Amino acid sequence: MTSALRFAEAAVASGHDLFRVFFFHxxxxxxxxxxxxxxxxxxxxxxxxxxAQQHKVxxxxxISSALRRGIVNKREAERYSLSGANALDSFDLSGxxxxxxxxxxxxxxxxFGA
Amino acid sequence: MASLLMICRKAPYGSSYAREAIDIALAASAFEVKVAMxxxxxxxxxxLKGQNTANTGSKNVEAVLSSLPLYEVAPILVNEDxxxxxxxxxxxxxxxxxxxxxxxxxxxxxxxxxxLTI
Amino acid sequence: MDNATLHLVQQSAxxxxxxxxxxxxxxxxxxxxxxxxxxxxxxxxxxxxxxxALRPDLEERGxxxxxxxxxxxxDYPDLVALSDRxxxxxxxx
Numbered sequence: 001m002t003s004a005l006r007f008a009e010a011a012v013a014s015g016h017d018l019f020r021v022f023f024f025h026x027x028x029x030x031x032x033x034x035x036x037x038x039x040x041x042x043x044x045x046x047x048x049x050x051x052a053q054q055h056k057v058x059x060x061x062x063i064s065s066a067l068r069r070g071i072v073n074k075r076e077a078e079r080y081s082l083s084g085a086n087a088l089d090s091f092d093l094s095g096x097x098x099x100x101x102x103x104x105x106x107x108x109x110x111x112f113g114a
Numbered sequence: 115m116a117s118l119l120m121i122c123r124k125a126p127y128g129s130s131y132a133r134e135a136i137d138i139a140l141a142a143s144a145f146e147v148k149v150a151m152x153x154x155x156x157x158x159x160x161x162l163k164g165q166n167t168a169n170t171g172s173k174n175v176e177a178v179l180s181s182l183p184l185y186e187v188a189p190i191l192v193n194e195d196x197x198x199x200x201x202x203x204x205x206x207x208x209x210x211x212x213x214x215x216x217x218x219x220x221x222x223x224x225x226x227x228x229x230l231t232i
Numbered sequence: 233m234d235n236a237t238l239h240l241v242q243q244s245a246x247x248x249x250x251x252x253x254x255x256x257x258x259x260x261x262x263x264x265x266x267x268x269x270x271x272x273x274x275x276x277x278x279x280x281x282x283x284x285a286l287r288p289d290l291e292e293r294g295x296x297x298x299x300x301x302x303x304x305x306x307d308y309p310d311l312v313a314l315s316d317r318x319x320x321x322x323x324x325x
Contacts, residue, residue: 003267010308025134103228104116108315111198111230113325114242114268123253155253166258219238219257232324
């Protein structure tokens, strides 16, 4: 997911509008606030969070991918009676319709799968 | 009406890609996107007849895929080279499909507004 | 805008079928970008297509001075420009 972030930074820097970053499959871990990076390594969730705040980019965790992997925000934690939430505030949990909408309004979609 | 070609390359149970691809196809279809699916590489294994998930607790990919025509997902394309490499033929598949070759992928992509590999 | 398809190969050619499947499906005019572990395939040129490899991934793996001279080394802004130039891109992973 570092490469997706580097690509997103380069796209914004070269004047492109980034409509949405949709985190799908194992990439939903990027929204986990409880991620602790070793001291000499980049904390990817925090890096995405500051990127999104700086450039006002919409970031969405696929809700079914996230729930399956135990990543929930306050709303979902309450819905499923869980003791706490672990999704970073910068990420929304939402459905695949968000991906479809982004696909429809954007000139390009990029997939970072590895 | 926007169109989307989904190129499905993963075997059905080793990862959740196959199920997630189906979810994307249905979501796009609900947004009135014309969705086509191309099964190639290990993706052709998703279409095999006789998948039985009774003892594994997973969603039956064969059963879900067979409902795609109800959602007007069409055409369902299959790379016959990928079938042949796996010693399989259309008679091993659970639904009516259109056959294509690996080298047709670029020409197929050109017919759609958006393409996605999954 | 170019009607060839840009291919992004994202997994090692020896550990996954990503590169092989990409090569089976692509046209001679399609450019291919090697990234992540796929950059190991830059040690030899896998086919006659135009090949690009992502510099940070090459550097990380100690490959920058070892790759085939016919492969273009690119940075993220170049990848942005490539994806802008081609109508479709396909990721192989």
